[in-house]
Amino acid sequence: MEFEPMAPVTDPCLPAGEEWTFQLKWDGVRMLAQLDEAGTIKLWSRKLLLKNSVYPEVEQLLKDKFDALGPCLLDGEVIYWDGERPSFQKVLQRERSGSGSHSACPVEPDDDTRPDHANSGRNNSPTAALTPEAETTPVPPGIRYVLFDLLLDGGTDLRDLPFEQRYSRLLGKVAPVSDNRLFVAACYADGQALWNWVEEQHWEGVVSKRRTSIYRSGKKHRDWLKKKTAVILDVDIVGIKQRDGRAASLVMRLDGLFAGSVSLGLNGAMLQALDGAIAQMADSGQQWPMPFDNLPAELKGERVIWLPAPMPCRVTGLEITSNGLLRHPKLVSFGSSGAAL
């Protein structure tokens, strides 16, 4: 099996104890940066696709700092900072447009002339107990590369070293040349305090890392854990979306407006039951009107069975996007009281 970036495992519990350290979960796309001896930069995605053309400013940034960094393999997250928190939507716009030359999320000119107060407030110790404000407030809007690991340094493979050693080596290497656009994610000693802050500020979550853990491919470990904040919503299910003649997902309505479709949380038995209900409605010959003023664009061309009455459901998701859709919706229960399925 070939290399795969180490990934945090989802866990609803935040670990406790001295063996753990905690970081903000920066909501963007995973990115490994390979700097070779000649100063050539390669940006690799989670699935090891080359992303240089998508984030040219990140490539340029690393080129400019190559004299200080030298050959190495960096691990981190490319994010779009909107002034308050990372905007995953904005990063997606860039990912989808294929390059940085479009208006939605344009490549900005370098802003090296901006007063660099980033390092003054930024955490430079693996165990510092600063508040997240110190690492987040100095960041001006735009595409940023947030680093959290160092896998290769010069000719040496660091992956079998404990995380905290790789991390301090990363700090020693990057901190002196870090700026508004490239910096190392802080580590926090108090996971619960960080989680509280994350919930108040509506960040994506917290990543917990075992200090002594080596770098391992994929998710076959319990050394990096992620706990994500969730939006809990009570929505109305107003329709059943079909794919290839079978029930596939449920159409959600929130405050009278289309809120997306949910399929996660539905298992085979439930989908089968929905098929049965659809068949019954078909037998009775009854059809029900669409419960929206206009057909949502997302449902154009989809086969949807509208329900005679809205069915209250509780769902969770990461956030509500600007166009009112729930991101990563997941069905939790029918009804609004949290009754089990």
Place this chain on the structure above:
DNA sequence: CCAATATAAAGCAGGGATCT
């Protein structure tokens, strides 16, 4: 030999680009 566990595959959402 069967059960528990690990790995692989499949299906879905979402949005942009491209082609018709």
Place this chain on the structure above:
DNA sequence: AGATCCCTGCTTTATATTGG
């Protein structure tokens, strides 16, 4: 304008592997 493809992340389901 519509249909289709692409890519990524996510979870569920199916398959393979391991161990008692």
